Amino acid sequence: MSSxxxxxxxxxxxxxxxxxxxxxxxxxxxxxxxxxxxxGRIADVLENIEEARVQFEVCELIVLHHLLSQATAIGxxxxxxxxxxx
Numbered sequence: 610m611s612s613x614x615x616x617x618x619x620x621x622x623x624x625x626x627x628x629x630x631x632x633x634x635x636x637x638x639x640x641x642x643x644x645x646x647x648x649g650r651i652a653d654v655l656e657n658i659e660e661a662r663v664q665f666e667v668c669e670l671i672v673l674h675h676l677l678s679q680a681t682a683i684g685x686x687x688x689x690x691x692x693x694x695x
Contacts, residue, residue, distance in 0.1 A: 614668070621661040625654045 632650060640647055 618665045
């Protein structure tokens with residue numbers, strides 16, 4: 610799974626939203642005739658959006674974990690320095 614930046618997430622959402630608008634603008638007669646195909650296209654768009662959202666959340670959690678680890682290391686280092694100076 611590749612990491613997903615906010616810019617990439619925005620691009621994926623923009624592309625998938627454009628697909629939904631394109632589906633909305635297509636002829637109603639064609640939509641009725643191709644309902645099963647239409648449902649599949651909508652499901653694909655929603656799946657792509659969900660995958661991008663999950664990847665973004667995973668990336669966000671990795672960044673938060675890294676920041677917490679750094680903050681903990683800084684706190685431990687500071688505490689050790691305080692203990693040594695006492």
